[in-house]
Amino acid sequence: MDSSTKIERTAAGWLARRDANTWSDEDQAELNVWLETAIAHRVAYIRLQSAWQQAGRLKALGAGVPRGQIPSKGQWTLSPFFSHGEAVEESSPPTVSGQAESLSNGVVSGWHRHGAKQLRRPRSKRRGWLKMGLLAVCLLLAVPLGLGLRRYTAVQSTAYSTPMGGTQTVSLDDGSQAVLSSDSSVAAAMSRSERHIDLQQGEAFFEVAKDAQRPFVVAVGDRRVIAVGTRFSVRRNADGLRVVVTEGIVRLETGADMPAQQRVMRLPAGSVALVGKNGVSIQSVPVDKAEEYLSWRSGFVVFRDTSLADAVAEFNRYSAQKLVVNDAQTAAIRVGGHFRLSNTEAFVRLLEQGFSIRPERLGDRIVLHSE
Amino acid sequence: MNEALDVWFASEILVHEASLVRYLARVWPHRDEIHDLRQEVYVKVYEASTKARPKSPKSFLFASARHLITDRLRRSRVVSIEAAGDLEAFNVLIDEISPEKETGARQELKRLAEAFDRLPNRCREVVWLRRVQDFSQKEVAAHMGISEKTVEKQLAKGARLIADYVYGRTSSRIHPRETGTEERSEENVHG
Numbered sequence: 001m002d003s004s005t006k007i008e009r010t011a012a013g014w015l016a017r018r019d020a021n022t023w024s025d026e027d028q029a030e031l032n033v034w035l036e037t038a039i040a041h042r043v044a045y046i047r048l049q050s051a052w053q054q055a056g057r058l059k060a061l062g063a064g065v066p067r068g069q070i071p072s073k074g075q076w077t078l079s080p081f082f083s084h085g086e087a088v089e090e091s092s093p094p095t096v097s098g099q100a101e102s103l104s105n106g107v108v109s110g111w112h113r114h115g116a117k118q119l120r121r122p123r124s125k126r127r128g129w130l131k132m133g134l135l136a137v138c139l140l141l142a143v144p145l146g147l148g149l150r151r152y153t154a155v156q157s158t159a160y161s162t163p164m165g166g167t168q169t170v171s172l173d174d175g176s177q178a179v180l181s182s183d184s185s186v187a188a189a190m191s192r193s194e195r196h197i198d199l200q201q202g203e204a205f206f207e208v209a210k211d212a213q214r215p216f217v218v219a220v221g222d223r224r225v226i227a228v229g230t231r232f233s234v235r236r237n238a239d240g241l242r243v244v245v246t247e248g249i250v251r252l253e254t255g256a257d258m259p260a261q262q263r264v265m266r267l268p269a270g271s272v273a274l275v276g277k278n279g280v281s282i283q284s285v286p287v288d289k290a291e292e293y294l295s296w297r298s299g300f301v302v303f304r305d306t307s308l309a310d311a312v313a314e315f316n317r318y319s320a321q322k323l324v325v326n327d328a329q330t331a332a333i334r335v336g337g338h339f340r341l342s343n344t345e346a347f348v349r350l351l352e353q354g355f356s357i358r359p360e361r362l363g364d365r366i367v368l369h370s371e
Numbered sequence: 372m373n374e375a376l377d378v379w380f381a382s383e384i385l386v387h388e389a390s391l392v393r394y395l396a397r398v399w400p401h402r403d404e405i406h407d408l409r410q411e412v413y414v415k416v417y418e419a420s421t422k423a424r425p426k427s428p429k430s431f432l433f434a435s436a437r438h439l440i441t442d443r444l445r446r447s448r449v450v451s452i453e454a455a456g457d458l459e460a461f462n463v464l465i466d467e468i469s470p471e472k473e474t475g476a477r478q479e480l481k482r483l484a485e486a487f488d489r490l491p492n493r494c495r496e497v498v499w500l501r502r503v504q505d506f507s508q509k510e511v512a513a514h515m516g517i518s519e520k521t522v523e524k525q526l527a528k529g530a531r532l533i534a535d536y537v538y539g540r541t542s543s544r545i546h547p548r549e550t551g552t553e554e555r556s557e558e559n560v561h562g
Contacts, residue, residue, distance in 0.1 A: 004410035012527035050381035051534035
């Protein structure tokens with residue numbers, strides 16, 4: 001047995017002995033001696049004692065339980081007196097964000113009701129911290145954990161790619177899934193310390209299996225998007241990348257060429273981040289809106305007040321037949337709607353009818369002119 | 372004896388245990404020595420803090436850990452010196468990892484409940500009766516039909532397991548979910 005483990009057990013023994021009715025002054029003197037003998041003793045004791053003290057907070061959950069009865073495991077989230085609405089009514093104004101709330105169901109609501117007395121003191125301060133704290137936890141999850149070992153582990157990488165117009169769902173070795181968009185390629189290398197995806201071209205959506213020990217890193221050149229378990233997509237553009245997060249939190253590392261405050265960024269669900277040559281812009285949208293950026297997975301594209309230039313670029317990612325807009329006036333037309341990506345023709349017809357745009361067919365290109 | 376220092380130590384240093392252990396596990400290849408290393412770091416930090424408390428406890432904690440590891444690496448012939456190079460890379464990250472103590476009280480309670488549920492059955496029962504329902508150890512023994520000595524042993528075990536979970540928790544069980552409906556119901560309640 002390690003010496004530190006032995007010390008910990010002894011400390012725990014003291015703690016339990018002290019907790020008994022039979023504890024005497026002599027016992028206390030004896031404990032004091034033990035505590036003074038080595039700082040390691042003291043530190044071990046402080047640690048257990050303060051955890052034990054914290055365990056007293058469980059009383060907040062014991063309020064409805066008859067004396068002598070042991071609640072069954074996991075009942076915290078099921079028990080009727082922890083019901084959501086009831087508890088919330090008694091709490092102070094809703095400073096907790098939706099994200100925080102979704103994390104803190106069940107038990108947490110119970111705490112509001114039953115724990116109010118015991119925990120009055122730290123509450124106001126802690127409440128303010130709550131959102132931060134949850135984000136902190138998420139951030140913690142997103143921190144790459146494999147730095148130390150990466151260079152020692154050589155791993156084979158597997159390449160996947162899709163043709164123009166095709167999408168492909170790929171199951172990775174770690175249980176994660178990647179959906180490759182049209183004309184995209186990735187190389188996946190799974191080592192013991194990191195799950196490394198090199199996005200060489202195009203776009204891919206990732207549904208990451210949870211593994212706190214092995215961060216999931218999508219690299220686009222020297223920029224990195226890092227997650228532990230979450231859902232997001234990364235698209236490689238001509239001069240940068242786009243990251244859309246639909247669940248959890250990912251960490252974006254842009255590299256040394258960016259302004260200092262933009263080198264490492266945390267992207268919560270609903271973020272649409274664009275990394276260009278000169279900087280990063282991050283937009284926060286509701287998650288269902290963010291999902292629209294990923295409708296290519298089901299073969300659709302959604303435009304909302306999108307410039308025709310952008311819409312055309314989007315279609316061109318999926319089709320060998322390219323749409324071309326040559327004049328600024330046409331490029332600036334705003335379009336909206338839900339289109340099937342495989343049907344460029346339908347899109348062109350709609351433009352013809354709705355916006356009086358005249359398509360000129362030149363081999364594999366269709367040039368769009370305003371009338 | 373310095374109780375203020377002990378309280379400070381628990382709230383400013385021990386709260387970083389999970390990060391500390393992860394750090395140690397990354398830079399030190401021998402898993403079975405992590406517990407010892409952790410203790411050694413704590414001892415160094417506590418010792419230094421009896422003279423003057425560090426202004427930035429977390430940085431101090433990790434600086435101490437780094438010194439200890441660097442020292443060990445130098446003495447050890449087994450580990451490549453490259454591992455020490457990575458310590459520098461990790462420096463940056465430490466400041467980005469937010470301290471666990473910023474986690475909300477709700478979250479803490481939830482974690483405690485989880486820790487409690489993970490205790491072995493008998494231990495869980497003893498902890499509940501003694502710590503939550505304020506039975507004396509003697510009453511717990513009578514209620515459960517076991518000896519007082521066993522109660523004491525189970526409490527000691529419970530304290531160790533809870534401490535491991537409260538301080539050295541594995542963060543993998545906390546995961547955010549996106550649920551628009553819950554968000555909305557919160558709004559509704561408050562009109």
